[in-house]
Amino acid sequence: MKQELIKLAEKHGTPLFIIDHDKIRANYRTFKKHLPNVQAYYAVKANSNQEIIKTLFAEGASFDVASYNEFMQIYNQLKSFDHKDKKFFVWDKIIFSNTIKDRDALAKIKKYKPLVTFDNTDEIKKIKQHCPTAGLVLRLKVPDTGSQVEMSSKFGAEPGDAASLIQEVFDAGLVVEGLSFHVGSQCGNFDNYTAALNITSDILNNARKKGFGLKIVDIGGGFPAKYDAQSPKFGNLAKIINSECKRLFPADVELIAEPGRFMVATAATLVSEIIGKARRDGKIFYHINDGVYHTFSGIVYDHWQPNFSAFKKGKTEVCAVVGPTCDSFDKISLSENLPADLQIGDMFYTVNIGAYSTASSTKFNGFDGAKILHINQ
Template identity: 45%
Template sequence: MATRVYLRRLSQSLPRLARRHGTPLFVISKTLLLEQVARFRRLLPRVQPFYAIKANPHPSILKLLADAGVNFDVASVPEIEWALAAGATPDRLIFANTTKRIDAIRAARARRVGLMTFDSEYELDKIARHAPGSTVLVRIKVPNVGSLVELSLKFGAEPADAVPLLIKAKKLGLEPRGVSFHVGSQCTHGSNYLEAFELTKIIVSDARLKQLPLDIIDIGGGFPIRHFDSDEDWFAQMAPALNLEIDRLFDSSFTLIAEPGRALVGPACFLVMSVIGKSLRGNKHWYYLDDGVYGCLSGIIFDHCKYDYRTFRKGPTRLTTPAGPTCDSLDIISTSEELPELAIGDLVYAPNIGAYSLASATSFNGIPPAKAVLVP
């Protein structure tokens, strides 16, 4: 109930914020962000979150998460530096890019970031040469059925190769400590996690028989959020089964970590846009907004995401086409949104847009990304 009241008040404050800061405006809620952190910890109490910075690297977000004790999943030297600048110490970072540049491996070692993932012999050779003694986790390929973005197409060793790779890591002077996987972004099939847990248990048991005392399990990200009020709360529904399997398969000697991005930052942000033009095309209203797929709605393309567009205008709705401000016909937001008739200057806003939005916004056509503001 308290969250619903807060959301209503925050939505009502958007016109005031737009008048003060202009549009497009990216609104980050401290309350909602910290609420998502608490919710993640409540739903998966044994799992330590390492926030995937790629989802949204805004400094205010990183500082709030660092202060809340959240660790970080980093994929590049800039992300390492951003996490450290936010107040995280090197031992709170995992360098979870399985194909790292040599200079990035060296930079990570120089900054005392010693936990890394890999999924091939070639990566092991690079790590052993340029960051000797590092702690490593082997990333395995697992089912990504039904996930919005299938990451196992590009990443992950075959499970049958995991133990030989870990043995090689040991021979190279590295410290093999565990297994990582990723079930795909916005995963609504809890069975993906359960199957991955079983595969991981087999690998860990085999490794221990071969004198490799693995004790870290990285269950990746993919924890889904609700983009629309009509969506199911998939994460809450799957969490009990995940916890049962975690406790059944991995005793207290194991440390479990995860790499949530969307699950933490997604519900914490709003995008506010203005109608800057309108027309009738094909007997349908077109509304041209001051943000689009080259800006904070880039998730439509890069994340295959759909958003919930809302307005403050009342009245009957019609099928409309909202489009972005650039001179590219690709910049069409949707061809079938139910919106009331809007006037130039009216606001359109989208909730639950914190992930893979601002992070991938561009300045195409010389149009800068939305201004970001932090609210309590």
């Protein structure tokens, strides 16, 4: 693999973000193998690259979008595959799972009769006024402790408020189609799923008793990517989800999920290059041509710990690796065990950088960010 990375970097330049589509397909198939009854709506936010969308679409994936632009990105993809005897039903392929949508976005998606999530009264009113054609999914607040990125402090209705919110939707002449939750991203505490599924089933069963025919259960994202040998095991989690879903939900419930990181994290590798080297307070600082404002943005937004490997061997010491901008915040890592004798022009590679990386990269200081290269497409 190392030789291949060097060849690609020499040919295409650095920083180079290499997306392996075989790996994306393998991740999607692993997901489906372990959760055969769950339709995967890939969370586009994890990496919205159009080639990734195409690969997952061809595998049979559906999509979770967070904005009007993401909605149209997927809608246009669907349209390009529609033909006269096979048209996609938009709910089967897209869920708009940002619980807070601006009025303009709602008005613009009205004609597509979208499936959208909500978690509060004001949102119901907004949907009624600007997008009354929508089907609604109520997002619940569920335990998220032990996840790399927690979600429940910003999203989700209190389970105790669910019954009245559901009633409110039907009173407004709209329809609640189902329930959703998110246990937090890179979830290592599988009890979160058990708790969330139990909360969801109580609310679903009570709503059905009142005659509200909720039929979708959306188990969100959070499925752990295999960053290393210590990562939580997805296969073990899937066993819990399968048995809990079988026990808790009527057979006619449609199960969907919104995996983001699981599909793409392990599918990309970044090759970066040393552009400067200095000793600061005795420590070697490798200045590289990618950083926190660019492909390593996951350090800030995703609480991610990067990994660096050098292509060259040598006596190692604890070094800092920092980005190319003039901001002192642009420090990727202050303690990486790396060869001490690397020189300007030498390269590093960072594996498992496919999720929440290029997606949140900026143009800060005028740097373009990494060039994207697709392999095994």
